[in-house]
Amino acid sequence: MQAYTEKMREIARRLLKECRVETVIGFRKGSMPMMNEPCLVKSIDDVDQLVWDGNCGINLANYLTNRTDQIAVFAKGCDSRNIVTHIIENKIKREQLVIIGVPCKGMIDKRRIRSMAPGEITEVVEDGENVRVKGENFENTYPRKEVLQANCAVCLHRNPVVYDELVADLVPEQQDVDRYEDVRAIEAMGPEAKWEFFEALLAPCIRCYACRNACPLCYCPTCFVDESMPQWVGKSQNPVDVRTFHFLRAYHCAGRCTDCGACERACPMGINMRVFTKKLEKEAFEQWGWEAGLVLDQRPPLDTYRPDDPQDFIK
Amino acid sequence: MQPNPYLPYPVRIDDIIVETEDKNLKTFKFTFIDPADEEKFAYHPGQFAELSIAGKGEIPIGIASSPTEKGFVMFTVNKVGLVSTALHNMKVGDVMGIRGPLGNWYPWERLEGKNVVIIGGGFAFTTLRSSIVYMLANRERFGEIHVIYGARTPGMLLYREELAAWEARDDIHMHITVDGTDDPNWKYNVGFVPTITDQKAPEADENTYAIVCGPPIMIKFTQPVLDARGYGHDNIIMSLENRMKCGIGMCSHCNVGQHFVCKDGPVFTLAQLNRMPREY
Amino acid sequence: MTYILIDKTQWAQGLAAAEKAYRLFGPVRQGAMVNFAALAPGQAPELDGLNTRLSARSVVYPQSEILFEYSVDPKDPAANILKETPPPAKPAAAVGIRPCDAYSFLLVRRNFDAPDVKDVYWLRNYEATVFVGLACDQPGSTCFCTSAGCGPYSEQGLDVLLKDTGDAYLAKVLTDKGAAFMAAAGWSKDAPADSEAQFTQGRQAAEARIASTVETDRLAEIPQMVLYEADFWDEVAFSCINCGTCTYLCPTCWCFDIQDEVHGQHGIRERNWDSCMFPLFTLHGSGHNPRGQKVQRVRQRFMHKLKYYVDKYGNGIQCVGCGRCIQYCPVNIDIRQVCRLMNRFGQDASCKVA
């Protein structure tokens, strides 16, 4: 990872020096283990803040929305797909961007590592294919691939799909991945079981909207949950309102979601709300053969009409 | 047992007056269902109240009536959101609630014996009406009174009959203005409030206070005029608006720095505002 | 000061007895988390481990709380007239609350229990709650309570302070309210003579473990507008996604919204926690928004906690040092660093966030 970091600083320094960009959006070291903070670098003096490791799971496309400056942005596979989506949806212009591709080996699941640790974690070191987790009275080593974020474990696009520079050679894409095992398990449930499953899944939600706000797709100036005339959703902790928020938000991401995992990663309550967006992602793939954010010249299936669109559901 | 500060007094709508030609401003007169509540609702010009409609919510609205007017309280409401729209759809005789009076008021003790210049624009004239009625009812306690009041068109002026009545008096100097009009019978001023202020406001001295209440754009351009005319910032009194919920300094929606507009305001002197963030 | 020894063998039995007179709250395991929540009948609070994810705030101030009920049935003579909801029938006991969370209620009380106006709902819940704290022998790496006005053995806001001694809890009974709870639980065994010394030693050991601090000494003296206009806010705010995690996990945040809901002919007026991080929080009916930009909202949160509150009450910061906002912020905005930036502003111009 140190090689990535050094290459990033080198590229950022060069782009700033040559005035090709005004700002560089990347990550700097966080104040806690397994946390890095998205940061904006405008000066060559600050380039050495930039870091890269397995804790850069926040989707940086989220920080591009409606910016007007010339920007260099670091992009993992999923970030790059959301950048493509942003460009298609006119949230940023391709000409404004220098996309610095970051071939990705998956992000570390901080929640999972925390849950396995016998005490508070004081240090986490990525050491090639292993992750060493240290605490006051313990030290554990896990194979990296076993502590990846759930979305990274089933990722098919680790390499950026669009880039102007690369910080490293492309990595091999994962083969023989079963992306939808969890979705199929839910699909197999009857209506009652589904209802109970979602009720339990969403019970911890505190409606902080971290999932929505971490999501690059959720850039609406006024989200439907915040509308007052008409008010679509109640504001309380009532499970019906909580459920309505999560389901509708997921639908708004249909055909656009890249399964970057930012929502789950951001959730302070550990809710796996990706099951909703993944179901819709699966539908988009099965109905239209569509994967969001791969190409710049095609609009997502739900905002285009084709005579051969599937319509078996219409009786 | 503490009184519940969130509990509105039940009131009945006694009268509804459509004020403006666009019909977006209506004045509501309320009477208290329990007459004893009227005494509890003792207020000063400049204060506001939360109008409460069961099933819709509450909105903070300046009190347009004057404490010298007995038997009713009056509010003029612009139709903007959920609650104000519901209110506009209500009828005479309907029951709703009023919670208040809330906030501070124009500094009437300090204004005693002083000249007062009221500067208002648009539908923010409500607590200014309250103030004018109050001052006229206690006319001997104040010096010269000037009123500069502007709206977009003659049809957008509030309280037109009262304005005409005040025009006819010789103990109050009225300077009514509109942004523009094609009405050949319009006999008052034409021009924006800041311009008219520059022309008509009396010379500043330490015994002259300006009370300014209007849309942000009016305030923005009126303030330099008052500055140029020498009004001290302690002598410029303003009334703020912010999004509010509780009205009693609990929910923290309306804070400007460490102050709550609902409880420490809405009335502040410009001198105070100069030391506060411009978050209103 | 009374000390009482509670053998752990007597713990469940005592709680069962207390349950008859109190609604019990405590740390409850919910999936991978432990949250402060209502205990089910017979459920034991989880007293091992670090502090709870959700604080004890909701014991006194639930996230959604119904203030009034009413009928909107035109045939009902009392239609559209609001009726105050009755208070809970039984008092509450917050069992195993951490000293920092207990202290938070004292900070919040300054808002809800103002000299001239009282929030009857908050106060009636607060006054009906007995706070049975558990001293914190294993503070975490992001705990900075000792520089935020309390500490791992702080007694502020508590009625009883428990100390885990292995086989037993040693209880320091601080108030009559606490004594009544102990009596209801049937715990009355005399504590060893060195109880006070045990608390003192425990406190010293726990305080020594706290490695994290906030600097607050200059906050009061720097003028409000100087901090408001400081040059670091853009940098602090850049990564913020404006979610409500920090405000909802914070034990000292108190902002709320009021909403009406009607189903059929029955309506309620309720209040829900709100967050100054949300743009809607300050949006005017006209569309104007005094804090329409992210940086303004981030500044508001920190200025409120670390400056406005300090100036308004002259009693320290609106933060107890529990570290939840640091632990769970999705983008790692760290209040300790922001506090340092504020505290050193004008003094150390080169101070950077990272």
Place this chain on the structure above:
Amino acid sequence: MGVEPGRVHFSWISSAESTKFVDVVKKVTEAVRAVGPNEKYVKKELKVA
């Protein structure tokens, strides 16, 4: 979502197809009636606990 099949129907009816419209409405009404009232999506906690 946990909503029973039979509660949601999609149909395409031209403004000229009045008989189809009547037909579909009848069928949908029957189908929904057979599933029974949708209690799940009704808020249950509007009352004070």
